[in-house]
Amino acid sequence: MLRLLSVALVLSCSLVFADSKLPPPPKKPLTFGISHPYGEEQAQKARALIEPYLTKALGSQVTVQLFPSYDELSDALATNKVDLAWITPLAFVQASQKHRDVTALSKAMRASDGGLFYRSVFIVKADSKVEGLKGLSGKKVAWVGKLSASGYLFPRALMKEQGLDPDKVFSNEAFAGDHPAVCKAVRDGSADVGATFAAEPKEGAALEATGCSDAGPVTDFKVIASTPNLPNEVIAHSPEFPPTRVNDVMMAFGRMGNTADGKKVLAEAFRAQGFGVAVEGDFDQVLNLLKTKDVKAKVAPKVEEAPAAPAKPAKKGKK
Numbered sequence: 001m002l003r004l005l006s007v008a009l010v011l012s013c014s015l016v017f018a019d020s021k022l023p024p025p026p027k028k029p030l031t032f033g034i035s036h037p038y039g040e041e042q043a044q045k046a047r048a049l050i051e052p053y054l055t056k057a058l059g060s061q062v063t064v065q066l067f068p069s070y071d072e073l074s075d076a077l078a079t080n081k082v083d084l085a086w087i088t089p090l091a092f093v094q095a096s097q098k099h100r101d102v103t104a105l106s107k108a109m110r111a112s113d114g115g116l117f118y119r120s121v122f123i124v125k126a127d128s129k130v131e132g133l134k135g136l137s138g139k140k141v142a143w144v145g146k147l148s149a150s151g152y153l154f155p156r157a158l159m160k161e162q163g164l165d166p167d168k169v170f171s172n173e174a175f176a177g178d179h180p181a182v183c184k185a186v187r188d189g190s191a192d193v194g195a196t197f198a199a200e201p202k203e204g205a206a207l208e209a210t211g212c213s214d215a216g217p218v219t220d221f222k223v224i225a226s227t228p229n230l231p232n233e234v235i236a237h238s239p240e241f242p243p244t245r246v247n248d249v250m251m252a253f254g255r256m257g258n259t260a261d262g263k264k265v266l267a268e269a270f271r272a273q274g275f276g277v278a279v280e281g282d283f284d285q286v287l288n289l290l291k292t293k294d295v296k297a298k299v300a301p302k303v304e305e306a307p308a309a310p311a312k313p314a315k316k317g318k319k
Contacts, residue, residue, distance in 0.1 A: 027060035028242070033082035035067050038214050038271070039178050046269035053265045057252040058245075071147045078102055080238045084249065086270065089231045090149035093286045096297050101239035103298045104278035105246065106253045108232035108270055110210075115200030116276050117229035120154035123186060123209045123221040124193050133162055133225050140172040142182045142191035149286070150197035150211070151179060154227050157289055179211035187220055198223060213271075231282040235275065237300075246300055250277070 032054060036043035047064040054062040065082055067073040070091035077085045078098035087095070095102040109116055124130045130139070144151025156166040174191060176182045185191040196211030207223040235253055237246065253275040256262035266272050283297035 027058070027245075029061040029063065030054075030058065030083040031081075032062055032064045033067055033073050033076055033085040033087070034064060035070050035073050035087075037088075037179055039180050042214060049265045049269040053256075053261060054252065057255075058248055069145070069147060074098075077236060077238050080240045083238055083241055085236050085238075086233055087236055088149050088233050089283050089286045090153065090289075091147070092234055092236050093283055093290060093297050095236070097290075099239045100298065102236060103241075103246075103300050104234045104236045104282070105250050105300045106235040106275040107278045107282065108234075108272040109274040109276050110199040110232060110272050116232060117200045118150065118210070118232055119198050119200070119207065119226040119229060120150040120158070120195065121198045121207060121209060121211075121223045121226040122155055122193055122195055123183070123212070124224055125186060126220055126222050128192070128222070130193065130224055133159060133164055135224075136164075136169050136193055138171045139169075139192035140174070140190070141170045142174050142176050142185040142194040144179060144182055144195065145175050145177060148195075150230070151182060151195045153289060154230065155195040155225075158225060158227050180215040183209065183212035183215035183221065187216065193224070198226060200229060228285070230285060231278075232272070233270075234278050234282075250300065 032050060034043060034046060034050070043066050047066060051062055051064050065076075067076065070088055071094070073082075073085055073087055074091040074095040075098070076082045077087065077092075078095040085092075085095075092102070092104055107116055110118065122133065122136075130136065143155075146152055159166045159169065174185065176185055176194075179196045182191070182194040182196050186194040196209055198207040199210040201207055207226055208218045209221045209223060210218070212218045212221055235249070237249065254277075256266050257274040266274060278299045280297075280299055282299070287297065
């Protein structure tokens, strides 16, 4: 009898909650990891813009966490210490090596033509007589850091492809920490050449040192060598990110360019014009660079928009 009463009580309570129009439970707060490719001050500004925008767009509190290096951000993404990350393709692939379910969702679009790619470049002063990699013997070089794709790994790989040994060519190497610092080192003469990045240019246009945008006019520098196109940074999610929220995230970033607030976040936080969908093959060059085996960079399935309401049949009568 006692057992029957307990069952009846549970059923009664279930009916009460089912009948009541209670609001749905709040969505779980999210953490969004970023590093500081444009310097610490810019990263702080980006955090102040991203947090309120994504909190509103995703319907739950979003907290931005700053990481001093992409290596630490990569590890945090792979180990579920952050839910989402704005991360370089290299650091994303490294996270994928640690956990195969780390997934790329969207990639940044830059330049007026909506470029989805960038290039790693070597820069010198605009008035330098150096015109190519062959002229770098005995010069002083400034790199971003040993884990920087555009500021170290890809430019060194480019040198090797052209038969140059990056460990023997230069008279001195320095690690500046971020892209603006590399550019400042080239400008003030403490380095003869630096490695940074350039946005994908319009057809027929010359490459400009986009990585120097926070270090004065980019016209102070000239590009003397560049890699082929590389994918821009991506938005990626951690292995345990709820699958039911993937579409919401992709749509939030995909629609960011549709409003004034979104455009401000794009321009001032992400330095982008929009976000496109990450697809298979985007990370092949990174996988080749790292010489990875049995590792695939996972991308999310195509975002599904809500189906449109069927059109109502036209009423007969006068037009």
